Amino acid sequence: MAVLAIANNFHQANQRSRDTHEKRWLKPNPRFVKLNVDASFHVDEGTGATAAVIQDEKGNFLAAQCKYLTHVSDVVTSETLAMRNGLAFANSFGFPRVEAESDSTTVIEYFSGQTRWWDAAAAIFAECVDVSSLIGKVTFKHCDRSSNQAAHVLASHSFCNKINSSWVNEPPAYLIPKLLDDVIPS
Structure with missing residues (x-):
């Protein structure tokens, strides 16, 4: 089982997009909010962050x-936890329409029904479905x-500092350049 997890982690970490053109953040549809999630996973420590x-x-x-x-077992589990935590966070604000994005192809394929869940992340996926139904349209x-x-x-930042944090209306200073890159055309 551990060998399969290591092989899967290697595959996920080294999977490259065939399109080398840099893509930019896209605005959500009108009346939606955009939820971007990501995870950090470190196999040597069995830890990560969302x-x-x-x-x-x-x-x-x-x-x-x-x-x-x-404690996290593999990259797919950490990416699925990122989606679950993000959906729960969005739900806590009462947003009725959410566009949830992840750079994990595997996680998005699970949600689109292209892949069946037969791994350790299956229960977390079920939680995501439950939270999505509370939100409304996801x-x-x-x-x-x-x-x-x-x-x-x-x-x-969360992984390096081993912290949990949240911000409302005012982002942390170190995040502002990345947010500006999202909305200002280059």
């Missing part, structure tokens, strides 16, 4: 959170790693 960033249809920062994971989309940098920075 992050969620919520922005409105104009790209304005609404809220963010990061959570340190003291759409799941894959995003390129380059358009998920704000969530990536938060997950890395």
Whole structure:
């Protein structure tokens, strides 16, 4: 089982997009908020972190959170925990329509029904479905790693500092450059 987890982690970490063109963050559909999630996983320590960033249809920062994971088995589990934590965070604000994005192809394929859940993350996936039903309308989309940098920075910050934090209306200073990159055309 451990060998399979290590092989899966290696595959997930080294999976490259065929399109080398850098993609940018896209605004959500009108009346939706955008939830970008990401995870950090460190196999040697069996730890990681999750992050969620919520922005409105104009790209304005609404809220963010990061959570340190003291025990996590693999990269798919950490990415699924990121989605669950992000959905629960969005639900706590009462947003009725959420576009949830992850740069994990595997997680998005699970939500779109392209892949069946037969691994350790199955119970977490079920929790995501439950939280989604509480929100109302949730759409799941894959995003390129380059358009998920704000969530990536938060997950890395949480892992490096072993902290849980959340912000509402005012992002942490170190996140502002990534948020600006999202909404200002280059």
